[in-house]
Amino acid sequence: MELVYPLGLAYLASHIRDRHEVELFDVNLHRADPYAALESCVRAFAPDVVGFSLRNMKVGMPHLHTDDFEPQQKAIQLVKRVAPAAKIVAGGTAFSLYSEVMMRRLPEIDIGVWGEAELRFRDLLDDIDHPEKLAGMYFRRGNDLVYTGQPGGVEWKDNLPPARDLVPHAPYMASSFVSVGVQAKRGCSLHCIHCSDTFLLGHRVRMRPPKEVVDEMELLVREHGVHQMFMCDQIFNIPVAHAIAICEEITRRKLEVKWSAWFNEHRNTLPDNLMVALKRAGCGLLSFSPDHVDDRMLRNLDKNFRHEDMLYTVQVAKKHGMDVEYSFFLNSPGEDWRSLAAIVKFLAHARWELGGQLRLFTLLMMQPIRIYPHTRLHELAKETGLVDPDHQLVEGQFWNPGTLQHAVAGIQAAAHSVYDLRAGWRKARGNTFDSVVRG
Numbered sequence: 517m518e519l520v521y522p523l524g525l526a527y528l529a530s531h532i533r534d535r536h537e538v539e540l541f542d543v544n545l546h547r548a549d550p551y552a553a554l555e556s557c558v559r560a561f562a563p564d565v566v567g568f569s570l571r572n573m574k575v576g577m578p579h580l581h582t583d584d585f586e587p588q589q590k591a592i593q594l595v596k597r598v599a600p601a602a603k604i605v606a607g608g609t610a611f612s613l614y615s616e617v618m619m620r621r622l623p624e625i626d627i628g629v630w631g632e633a634e635l636r637f638r639d640l641l642d643d644i645d646h647p648e649k650l651a652g653m654y655f656r657r658g659n660d661l662v663y664t665g666q667p668g669g670v671e672w673k674d675n676l677p678p679a680r681d682l683v684p685h686a687p688y689m690a691s692s693f694v695s696v697g698v699q700a701k702r703g704c705s706l707h708c709i710h711c712s713d714t715f716l717l718g719h720r721v722r723m724r725p726p727k728e729v730v731d732e733m734e735l736l737v738r739e740h741g742v743h744q745m746f747m748c749d750q751i752f753n754i755p756v757a758h759a760i761a762i763c764e765e766i767t768r769r770k771l772e773v774k775w776s777a778w779f780n781e782h783r784n785t786l787p788d789n790l791m792v793a794l795k796r797a798g799c800g801l802l803s804f805s806p807d808h809v810d811d812r813m814l815r816n817l818d819k820n821f822r823h824e825d826m827l828y829t830v831q832v833a834k835k836h837g838m839d840v841e842y843s844f845f846l847n848s849p850g851e852d853w854r855s856l857a858a859i860v861k862f863l864a865h866a867r868w869e870l871g872g873q874l875r876l877f878t879l880l881m882m883q884p885i886r887i888y889p890h891t892r893l894h895e896l897a898k899e900t901g902l903v904d905p906d907h908q909l910v911e912g913q914f915w916n917p918g919t920l921q922h923a924v925a926g927i928q929a930a931a932h933s934v935y936d937l938r939a940g941w942r943k944a945r946g947n948t949f950d951s952v953v954r955g
């Protein structure tokens with residue numbers, strides 16, 4: 517996939533670098549032979565502790581929808597073999613979503629840390645033999661797996677800016693326009709039925725002071741030559757005032773930066789003054805994940821907006837000359853031919869109105885919903901017999917029932933072919949970066 521700057525690790529590093537010697541290693545930078553690179557890094561550094569940031573369980577590309585467990589297992593086993601005395605600590609979103617399963621499947625992990633971990637990872641390293649003293653820790657006692665109970669999220673006042681100097685930004689900049697991320701808030705107040713972000717970060721939106729967000733962006737521009745960023749918030753435009761404050765701060769400092777973010781579709785969250793502020797501040801793309809356009813389906817998915825808001829997104833993008841992209845799910849709960857056709861009709865309308873301002877890449881990624889643990893959709897899938905109640909969901913289970921799955925297969929095959937054609941075309945023109953190409 518495209519590279520993603522290891523922001524979680526950079527946050528953790530900033531809290532421990534004054535007490536420990538720290539190295540960040542992104543295995544994804546070594547595509548030719550990641551395991552050999554990891555092995556030589558571990559041998560050279562000889563660590564006491566190896567912290568694994570396990571990010572994705574799902575792989576989703578236009579030509580591939582699969583799982584990512586095996587490479588994570590292989591990497592962890594390799595480190596255990598190369599540095600048997602080092603403690604292995606696992607964290608990250610994939611770990612947190614599947615924590616118990618990961619602890620059971622991977623006995624090489626000594627300690628698992630659930631959730632946002634800046635402060636608790638620091639405290640754990642101070643006394644690594646006693647994880648029981650901290651919340652959110654998984655460890656083993658004899659044959660039993662112990663969990664010390666749910667921790668709270670990290671407040672911005674207790675956080676530090678991420679250590680941006682430990683991994684060079686250049687390869688990420690070369691990889692894609694979303695590869696260097698900046699965070700402006702954590703949490704989401706909405707309740708989409710399939711969502712696992714709110715399990716990880718909660719519904720309370722913790723806003724980072726706009727000045728601190730833009731300080732980090734300024735550092736990226738001036739010290740690291742990064743001019744293209746992605747806002748890693750669940751939703752950038754809720755609350756609107758926070759989004760505007762960030763834009764105004766970027767504009768006030770005259771930062772030469774282009775960026776994009778995920779936006780909510782409700783028209784009240786896209787007022788004209790926000791659009792003006794976004795444009796001035798260098799936001800070049802509104803990324804929407806509406807998942808559907810049909811009112812009945814939007815209700816089923818528990819979305820906070822309706823079809824008329826979707827039409828408004830087109831109108832507002834046209835009015836302000838902004839690029840947009842949309843992601844949709846196929847065959848989600850209640851889908852029928854009519855609702856599927858509504859997506860096609862909406863896209864035709866958006867293309868007609870917006871022309872090239874409508875970016876197509878995310879449409880190549882359309883797929884049924886992958887069912888994540890700790891979601892209402894998972895409960896529904898168990899109730900309706902769509903998944904076995906004991907399924908661990910590490911190996912992907914999708915909400916894709918009935919005859920529409922044949923239509924889904926057809927759409928995905930077409931997307932795969934279009935993507936291959938685009939990739940072939942780019943290769944012929946000399947672009948050989950071995951990654952998903954979003955442009």
Ligand code: B12
Pocket residue numbers: 517518519520521523524525527528566567568569570571572573574575576577605606607608609610613629631632633634637670694695696697698699711712713714716717746747748749750888
């Ligand atoms: C922003 C984002 C993106 C952006 C990233 C932009 C960028 N340059 O960073 C883009 C759009 C590129 C993206 C793409 C994808 N994403 Co995404 N993304 C996110 C999102 C919303 C925020 C991630 C982030 O930056 N967080 C900020 C950092 C600071 O937090 P963090 O990494 O979680 O780290 C904290 C903790 O996890 C922990 N931690 C992390 N590492 C470690 C290590 C140790 C040792 C310890 C103790 C703790 C620890 O402490 C950190 C500090 O608090 C998350 C949702 C979420 N709830 O996190 C999804 C999320 C990470 N994405 C996900 C997925 C699936 C994907 C894709 C695979 C989607 C797809 N195409 O199919 C791709 C993969 C891209 C890739 N190449 O890997 C899933 C991953 C889990 C899963 N379901 O498999 C998430 C969790 C969404 C979800 N709920 O399902 N994503």
Ligand code: SF4
Pocket residue numbers: 704705706707708711712713714750751
């Ligand atoms: S808007 Fe995104 S983060 Fe918020 S509940 Fe819906 S899917 Fe989750």
